[in-house]
Amino acid sequence: MIQNQCAKTASIVSTKINQLDLFSGIGGFHLGFERAGYEVTSYFSEIDKHAVAVYQHKFKDATYVGSVTDVRGADLPNIDLITFGSPCQDFSLAGKRKGMDGERSSLILEAIRLITECQPRAFVWENVKGTFSSNDGEDFAAILQAFSNIGGYRLEWQLLNTSWFLPQNRERVYLVGYSTTPTGDWGGVFPVGEASGEPHQRPAKIASALQHPGHSGGNYRGMNMIAQPLKIKVANKKGYQEAEDGDAIRLYQPNSETQRGRVGKGVAHTLETTGQQGVVNQYRIRRLTPIECERLQGFPDNHTEYGIYDGEVKKMSNTQRYKQCGNAVTVDVVKAVAQQLIPIYNA
Secondary structure, three states: OOOOOOOOOOOOOOOEEEEEEEOOOOOHHHHHHHHOOOEEEEEEEOOOHHHHHHHHHHOOOOEEOOOHHHOOHHHOOOOOEEEEOOOOOOOOOOOOOOHHHOOOHHHHHHHHHHHHHHOOOEEEEEEEHHHOOHHHHHHHHHHHHHHHHHOOOEEEEEEEEHHHOOOEOOEEEEEEEEOOOOOOOOOOOOOOHHHHOOOOOOOOOHHHHOOOOOOOOOOEOOOOOOOOOEEEEOOOOOOEEEEOOOOEEEOOOOOOOOOOOOEEOOOEOOOOOOOOEEEEEOOEEEEOOHHHHHHHOOOOOOOOOEEEEOOEEEEOOHHHHHHHHHHOOOHHHHHHHHHHOHHHHHO
16 A cells, blocks of 8 residues: 555545446445535446436436446546446455455456546545455455556555444445646545544544434334343343443344344444344334435435436335445545545646
């Protein structure tokens, strides 16, 4: 990783960019760059029909370009930015760890192909923490070599945590490549966030993301309302953790004899695709709502409520809303990275 001690955020100079948004999900990269001040025109690639429907509903001027395997640089206008959070299941610490030999994770090679074809000024890749350790680090080394083989790009990377910006513990690798090095005292892209050494405002606790107690949705788990901590079964010496109002709870496998760390003290656990996350609210445990999951990922309320299917706006099921939020990149983290890239586009 390229080290620097003085990464600074520059002011943007009316930057219009064409973005190729690969494995686009519901548009977290698009929205993060917009919030950083860029004027973004997106060409997006995704195969999940529900994610495509949300993207088309929220970004009306975006152009859908199909599966990444079918996209060709020659068919696109000049591309200034390529973003991609390629499928991560084969790198995940919770998965089977097939690494680059896995069918899904090898799709990163399609992104590398498109970087070579489009030659954007910068690209940003996001993936799970397990990328570092997959196959004893050999997969990450191979990925770095593949990026280096493109030629003309300087690479930086950092492990970032959503908890530095929002009350969710979500560690992800962000790797950036850029072809232009600004002059002056620009220190590079990373570090950003808590690791930058600059003053950083800690995010509010998860209670700040909760809907009003009278909201609809979110099933309580039969706990009586009591004004004392709840004892949540975990595999530690006590056999339980205490949870108070505003603490997060993993709801899956509640009777597991081996599960540890089920209680997040004021911070949500990493959101996943099934929505099995709960919160202690008024000393009862209930499931997080889709809106709360959107907030914990930095999206506006009801970002995933509707999608466009065959030209018609339709309401999204909660099952799909949880899935889309769990698969998304965190908008606030993307914004922080995008701000650091401003000198690249101003150069």
